[in-house]
Amino acid sequence: MARAAASRAKTRIQKEKTGAILEAALEVFATYGFRGTTIDQIAAQAGLSKPNLLYYFDSKEAIHALLLEDLLDTWLDPLREMEHDGDPLDEITGYVIRKLEMARDFPRESRLFANEILQGAPRILDQISGPLKDLVDSKAAIIRAWSAEGRIADIDPYHLIFSIWATTQHYADFDVQVSVVLGDKADTRFEAASQYLTTLFTKVLRP
Amino acid sequence: MARAAASRAKTRIQKEKTGAILEAALEVFATYGFRGTTIDQIAAQAGLSKPNLLYYFDSKEAIHALLLEDLLDTWLDPLREMEHDGDPLDEITGYVIRKLEMARDFPRESRLFANEILQGAPRILDQISGPLKDLVDSKAAIIRAWSAEGRIADIDPYHLIFSIWATTQHYADFDVQVSVVLGDKADTRFEAASQYLTTLFTKVLRP
DNA sequence: TTCTATTTTGACCGAATGGTCAGAAAGGGG
DNA sequence: CCCCTTTCTGACCATTCGGTCAAAATAGAA
Numbered sequence: 001m002a003r004a005a006a007s008r009a010k011t012r013i014q015k016e017k018t019g020a021i022l023e024a025a026l027e028v029f030a031t032y033g034f035r036g037t038t039i040d041q042i043a044a045q046a047g048l049s050k051p052n053l054l055y056y057f058d059s060k061e062a063i064h065a066l067l068l069e070d071l072l073d074t075w076l077d078p079l080r081e082m083e084h085d086g087d088p089l090d091e092i093t094g095y096v097i098r099k100l101e102m103a104r105d106f107p108r109e110s111r112l113f114a115n116e117i118l119q120g121a122p123r124i125l126d127q128i129s130g131p132l133k134d135l136v137d138s139k140a141a142i143i144r145a146w147s148a149e150g151r152i153a154d155i156d157p158y159h160l161i162f163s164i165w166a167t168t169q170h171y172a173d174f175d176v177q178v179s180v181v182l183g184d185k186a187d188t189r190f191e192a193a194s195q196y197l198t199t200l201f202t203k204v205l206r207p
Numbered sequence: 208m209a210r211a212a213a214s215r216a217k218t219r220i221q222k223e224k225t226g227a228i229l230e231a232a233l234e235v236f237a238t239y240g241f242r243g244t245t246i247d248q249i250a251a252q253a254g255l256s257k258p259n260l261l262y263y264f265d266s267k268e269a270i271h272a273l274l275l276e277d278l279l280d281t282w283l284d285p286l287r288e289m290e291h292d293g294d295p296l297d298e299i300t301g302y303v304i305r306k307l308e309m310a311r312d313f314p315r316e317s318r319l320f321a322n323e324i325l326q327g328a329p330r331i332l333d334q335i336s337g338p339l340k341d342l343v344d345s346k347a348a349i350i351r352a353w354s355a356e357g358r359i360a361d362i363d364p365y366h367l368i369f370s371i372w373a374t375t376q377h378y379a380d381f382d383v384q385v386s387v388v389l390g391d392k393a394d395t396r397f398e399a400a401s402q403y404l405t406t407l408f409t410k411v412l413r414p
Numbered sequence: 415t416t417c418t419a420t421t422t423t424g425a426c427c428g429a430a431t432g433g434t435c436a437g438a439a440a441g442g443g444g
Numbered sequence: 445c446c447c448c449t450t451t452c453t454g455a456c457c458a459t460t461c462g463g464t465c466a467a468a469a470t471a472g473a474a
Contacts, residue, residue, distance in 0.1 A: 017451090031326055033243050036241070036243035051452075052451075055450095055451070114321070114380070114381075117380070155403065156403050162378075163377075166373040174321075176327055180339075181340050204410050204411065218421095219471095224421090247462095259423075262421070
């Protein structure tokens, strides 16, 4: 059967096909959102017939839910790495760089997340108000401590984090606009962004 | 008839109904994107029957196109106001503030734009590579001139503009996330953002 | 009040969509 | 090669979707 989200594939074919389906679904969901995506679209992208796809996943929701679950699992890893030990400036600019690398290497995941939030995050609201908020609270406390110790400037840690999210994810979510505006400089946009953002946050944080 | 986009309403009823339709469509398109939105949804939100809505607009595309046209017309106004005369720092932080006010007062317009870009901007690509790029190029030249004159720091004007767009629009497009993470501080998020972003860009631009 | 132009509705249509199912076609261990 | 399991397909179904149309209801100027 392989129904019920094919929780984790067993046979060779199951691994291949579920992988292809998730890959295809990520592409389509990231572009058109949940409601704007059709099963036929995903199936075509994955090179399967619709009934064949539905042999591996019970429904469109099931695919989307699995993608979101996998995403949320790794989405916050870069932030988790930021620790109180070590140089504050290095920790924060390191986080910025890791986040920018994620925008470069996993733009579809970034767009999937953006789409979900734009729709009001109906399926992941509890993940945001739970684990995500908790993590941000704990890291905000670290940043506040650094400020109190005079090791970085005195700034609002929450809005600092928002501005890191915004500036880095922008290069994934708004890539079309960024590339068109940059014209022939578009091919080096991530190197330029890396340098620009490092400078930006260094200046912001300097005590 | 009132067909063909009802270019500009004549009768009292036409003004009321086309206004209600566009208002409702903005709400729904901004949340679900073009393909994720149904005519019935817009009609219900506007308090009309579907055939009645289609009496005022030829198609779903027609409504969406008119919304985007109106949006693009005013979307870049805050940037246009930035001029070479006047204090560079005031000009740029003023732009940041105006952009943030737009995020606060017109979040649906911001989300509509975000949705369109996420989908690859299929309907407004020529607007972006044309007027938008031209405007950005001209303002980037002004910023570069300010840098050359030593009146602000030497930074990449394009990525500066991107970071302004990203940080301000974030408060509209990701409002759900921002509000949840801020918790009981959410009600003052725009005042706090205004202060934070002013500080941020002031530090970045100081020579 | 009358009369016409405007507005609204219900009934309808073809296509698309999410999903099912019985059976045919492979896979692959023994 | 056999035989059971896994995989795949075409045909089908109910619902939703975008959109049409003729006719009924309503505005509102004269």
